[in-house]
Amino acid sequence: MDLQGRSLLKETDLTSDEFLYLLDLASRCRNEKRMGFRRHRLAGRSIALIFEKTSTRTRSAFEVAAHDEGAHVTYLGPDDSQLGRKESVEDTARVLGRMFDGIEYRGYSQQDVEALARYAGVPVWNGLTDTWHPTQMLADMLTMRDHSGKPLSGVSYCYLGDGRNNTANSLLVTGALLGLDTRICAPGELQPATWIVDIAADLAARSGALLTVTADLADAVRGADFVYTDVWLSMGEPQQDWDKRIDLLLPYQVNMAVLAATGNPDVKFMHCLPALHNRRTEIGQRIYDQRGLDGLEVTEEVFESPASVVFDQAENRLHTIKATMVATILPPDELSLPGAP
Numbered sequence: 001m002d003l004q005g006r007s008l009l010k011e012t013d014l015t016s017d018e019f020l021y022l023l024d025l026a027s028r029c030r031n032e033k034r035m036g037f038r039r040h041r042l043a044g045r046s047i048a049l050i051f052e053k054t055s056t057r058t059r060s061a062f063e064v065a066a067h068d069e070g071a072h073v074t075y076l077g078p079d080d081s082q083l084g085r086k087e088s089v090e091d092t093a094r095v096l097g098r099m100f101d102g103i104e105y106r107g108y109s110q111q112d113v114e115a116l117a118r119y120a121g122v123p124v125w126n127g128l129t130d131t132w133h134p135t136q137m138l139a140d141m142l143t144m145r146d147h148s149g150k151p152l153s154g155v156s157y158c159y160l161g162d163g164r165n166n167t168a169n170s171l172l173v174t175g176a177l178l179g180l181d182t183r184i185c186a187p188g189e190l191q192p193a194t195w196i197v198d199i200a201a202d203l204a205a206r207s208g209a210l211l212t213v214t215a216d217l218a219d220a221v222r223g224a225d226f227v228y229t230d231v232w233l234s235m236g237e238p239q240q241d242w243d244k245r246i247d248l249l250l251p252y253q254v255n256m257a258v259l260a261a262t263g264n265p266d267v268k269f270m271h272c273l274p275a276l277h278n279r280r281t282e283i284g285q286r287i288y289d290q291r292g293l294d295g296l297e298v299t300e301e302v303f304e305s306p307a308s309v310v311f312d313q314a315e316n317r318l319h320t321i322k323a324t325m326v327a328t329i330l331p332p333d334e335l336s337l338p339g340a341p
Contacts, residue, residue, distance in 0.1 A: 001017070001018060001021045001327075001332065002331070002332050003018065003021075003022075003327045003328050004327075004328065004329070004330060004331050004332070005122075005123060005328065006123060006328050007117040007123050007124040007125065007328070008123075008124075008125050008126060008134050008135070008324055008328065009110075009113055009114055009117055009124065009125075009126045009132070009134070010110070010126065010131075010132040010134055010170075010173075011132065011134050011137055011170055011173050011174045011177060012173065012177065012199065012203070013134070014134075014177075016177050016178050016179070016207060019138070019141070019174075019177065019178060020152075020178070021327075022138055022320065022323050022324060022327060023138065023141060023142050023145060023152075023320070023323075025323035025326070025327055025335065026138065026142055026316070026319040026320040026322070026323035027142070027319070028323075029319045029322045029323050029326075030316075030319040033068065033318075033319070038068055038069075038070075039068075039069060039070075040069060040070030041069050041070070041326050041330060041334060041335065042066065042069035042070050042071035042101075042325065042326060042329060042330070043069075043070035043071070044070070044071075045070075045071045045072070045101040045102070045329060046071065046072045046073075046074065046099065046100045046101055047062070047066045047071050047072070047073050047074070047100060047101065047102050047103070047104065047325070048073075048074050048076060048096050048099075048100040048102070048103045048104070049062055049063070049073060049074065049075045049076065049103075049104045049106075049127075050076045050081065050083065050103065050104065050105045050106065050107070050116075051075065051076065051077050051078065051106045051107070051127075052078055052083070052105075052106065052107030052108060053078075053106050053107055053108070053128065055106055055127070055128075056273075056274070057273060057314050057317050058104075058106055058127045058128060058135065058317065058321075059075070059106075060318075061135075061317040061318040061321045061322075062104050062127065062321055062325075063075075064318055065318055065319075065321045065322035065325060066325065068322065069322065069325070069326060071101075071325075074100070089112045089115040089116060089119075090115055090118075090119045092116075093115060093116045093117075093118070093119035093120040094119050094120065094121075096116075096120060097119065097120030097121040097122045098121075100122060101122055101123075101329055102122055102123045102124070102125065102325060102328065102329055103116060103120055103122060103123070103124045103125070104124075104125045104127045105124060105125070105126060105127060105129075106126075106127035106128045106129075107128075107129060108129060108130050109129060109130065110126075110129040110130065110131040110132060112129075113126045113129055123325075123328040123329060125321075125324060125325070125328075128166060129166065130166055131166055131169060132166055132169060132170050133166045133167055133169075133170045133272070134170060135317065135320065135321055135324065136167065136170065136272050136317070137170045137171070137174040138316075138320035138321075138323075138324065139313060139314075139316040139317045139319075139320045139321075140171070140174075140228075140270065140272070140313060140316075141174065141178065142316045142319070142320055143270065143309055143312055143313040143316050144157065144225070144226055144270075146309075146312065146316075147226075147268050147309050147312070148225050148226075148268075149266070150225075152178060152180070153178065153179045153180065155180050155181065155225050155226070156180065156181035156182075156183070156210075156223060156224050156225050156226075157171070157175065157180065157181070157182060157183065157224055157225060157226035157227070157228055157270075158183040158184075158185055158220050158221045158224040158226070158227055158228065158262075159171050159172075159183065159184050159185065159186075159228045159229065159230075160185050160186070160217065160220070160221070160227065160228070160229050160252045160253075160254055160258070160297075161186060161190075161229045161230055161232060161249055161252050161297055162186060162190050162230065162232055162245075162249065163184045163185070163186030163190050163191045163192050163213070164186070164190050164191065164192055164193060165230060167230045167272055168184055168186070168192060168230070169192060169193075169196050171184070171228065172184050172192055172196060172197070172200045172211065172213075173196065173199055173200050173203065175200075175209055175211070176199075176200035176201070176202075176203035176204040176207060176209045176211060177203050177207060177209075178207065178209070179204075179207035179208045179209045180209055180210075181209070181210040182200075182209060182210065182211050182212070183211075183212040183213075183214070183220045183221075183224065184212070184213045184214075184220075185212075185214055185215065185216070185217055185220035185221070185252065186213075186215065186252065187215055187248050187249065187251075187252070188215055189248070190248065190249070191213055191215070192213060197211075197213060217251065217252060217258070217261070218261055221258060221261050221262045222261070222262060222263060223262060223263060223264060224262045224264060224267060225264060225266070225267060225268065226267065226268050226269070226270050227254055227258060227259060227262065227267060227268075227269055227270070228269075228270040228271065229252075229254045229270075229271055229297045229298055230271065230272055230297065231274065231275065231276060231296070231297055232245055232246065232249050232276075232296055232297050233245065233276075233283070233296070242287075242290075243290075243291075246287075246291060246293075246296065249296075249297070252297075253295075253296070253297060253298065253299065254269060254297065254298040254299070254302050255298075255299045255301065255302060256299070256301055256302060256305075258302075259302060259305075259307060267307060268307050268308070268309045269298070269302050269303070269305070269307045269308045269309065269310065270309060270310060270313055271297075271298060271303070271310045271313070272313070273310060273313075273314055275297065275298055275303060275310070276295060276296040276297060276298075277295040277296075277297075277298050277299065277300050277302075277303040277304075278294055278295055278300045278303075279294060284296075
């Protein structure tokens with residue numbers, strides 16, 4: 001499959017076959033790494049990493065993946081470029097596109113990452129915007145395929161929490177694209193925007209996906225193979241609004257009772273991280289001091305339970321990002337080398 005020169009800005013940039021191809025390629029990249037192979041398929045290439053938001057997993061995954069493949073990386077943090085301040089996104093894109101073979105962007109505006117792709121002339125990868133999180137979805141679907149024991153198309157998953165954020169948007173659309181039983185469970189005022197639901201419904205009509213958007217937790221989690229949540233305080237909410245959000249979302253906290261309510265003894269828990277599951281962070285301690293809560297979106301008991309696959313999920317960011325980079329920079333005949341596992 002030929003993805004050379006393509007950008008990944010949102011999940012719908014891929015067909016279902018292309019998405020599954022990247023999962024297969026990521027599995028092969030993972031096997032290579034675990035066997036100690038370093039293929040250096042991107043030797044001599046240079047990658048720009050633009051970060052307007054801080055990151056642990058996304059930055060680490062892109063840097064390690066690039067180094068494993070022999071590429072050079074230039075990190076541009078919030079204060080390291082003129083992007084959007086003294087220079088337009090379009091002009092920055094035209095400069096970087098003449099110097100780099102691929103560009104990653106993690107920031108706020110979906111319009112900015114799309115402008116980068118339009119003007120750079122090289123593949124651009126969305127490491128996260130306020131609207132979509134496609135590289136996370138590749139890792140999530142690989143994790144579900146690893147842990148479900150069934151074909152990916154037979155998987156059911158339920159996202160609990162803030163249903164209007166980038167992760168929820170992407171989970172709804174990705175499940176619709178791939179034909180999964182996809183459920184978003186959130187309070188009424190935090191359910192996905194109508195235009196997101198419309199995109200998902202159109203995809204589901206073609207893929208056969210089952211889509212549910214509801215506020216009814218018991219109904220939403222019943223029979224789910226995976227229960228997924230995300231942080232509640234991630235979209236720049238001012239601290240004076242925290243109490244309101246916590247009160248609104250606390251009924252959707254993932255705890256052991258929620259896992260039991262699935263009726264599935266093999267249910268797995270997922271989270272794109274970081275997670276507020278105890279007091280051992282500055283924000284976690286602040287929440288405890290103000291509200292007496294040891295965790296927010298997920299309890300420590302669930303997070304540290306055998307049901308939790310969050311660190312496999314985090315590792316898979318590396319392998320799926322590596323697959324995305326090599327598949328979009330290289331022609332297909334350079335993706336496989338003699339002796340590849």
